Amino acid sequence: MNLDNINTTYSTAIFAGGCFWCMVSPFDILDGIIEVKSGYMGGHLENPTYKDVKSQTSGHFEVIKITYDPKVISYEKLLQAFWRQINPMDDEGQFQDRGSSYRAAIFYTNEEQKTVAEESKKELNESGRFPDAVVTRILPASKFYDAEEFHQDFYKKSPVEYKKDRSISGRDEFIQQYWGEDYYSIYEE
Template structure:
């Protein structure tokens, strides 16, 4: 059975109909096959694919693999609304803006957002842990990767929202989150994203919203390492704790804006 699953992983990875994001998750599972217990690897893969499976937006072969091999259920048909042709290509946006616990919920309810994962990026360490990132080892920052459908939600809108929920004038952290691993960074995947990010940054700099310089970095995206399971969808798992953290963050954001307006 395990050999059959591994063969199916290989076939799905090589299948031209598999979307790039799905292929990345399958490759990650395959690469870890000899390093972890197979049950743990398959459980993590099931957890990662679950949001798309529940929305009926996995490609057909991955959909079948999810339910028959990861869930152990009978083969299911995708009877939700049919996928549009343009939905075969999703895009990614990677943002760092302080603790990733607070960077999921602001984006998660927008139509067109397919999935959001918390993780680490921008550093040199391979597969860093939360403790390593917190200590500064490897130079990673906490970030979120947003998988979105560009036919429903534009990258520009995501960048606008990002600037709304962060402090682009603070290079040494975000609100109550201090340290280089909390610095604000937009990681761009291509020249189009880079151009949009720079335009929105310039627009913000030329507005009257802030008096201090806009210091948010715009850097090329690199490897993104998903954080441990406990950090995924934190606002859903720990709603009371999240509300307290969000309240403090919002209060500091309002105070920072008020303080800068006083300088005018």
């Protein structure tokens, strides 16, 4: 999609949820999503590559940057979808992917997003859904670096490899255990 003439009313949400391959498709299917890009954020290295980030030495998280129409979908709803994709109790990575680049985080782009994200985290913590505290970080957005083209829309371009990787990750089992049928409610609204 060409975003050169992007409508200035579009907004951006940035989430880290472990391997970015598994984070794109759950947002792609929501109404109001314009684009989901895989990339890197939060590190100290300029122009990091996948190899740099995977090495756990650049300080970056694997993230997705979501361009969305706030007239169609709210940031609150994006947060609801985000929480359903991750293990918010794990600060050492996500599922089979371990290390700092695979930690979960919400990167806010303004104070309103920060406030909404903090409230959402508080509500999830108080919900009793999880046996341990929600430790997902809420951090200010920094420079976003696009991941290599190979990683963009990976679930569409390499569906067999994507499904195999996801099936052994433990993500879907975790989602089923902690969300069950509630998982789908975000997609039915």
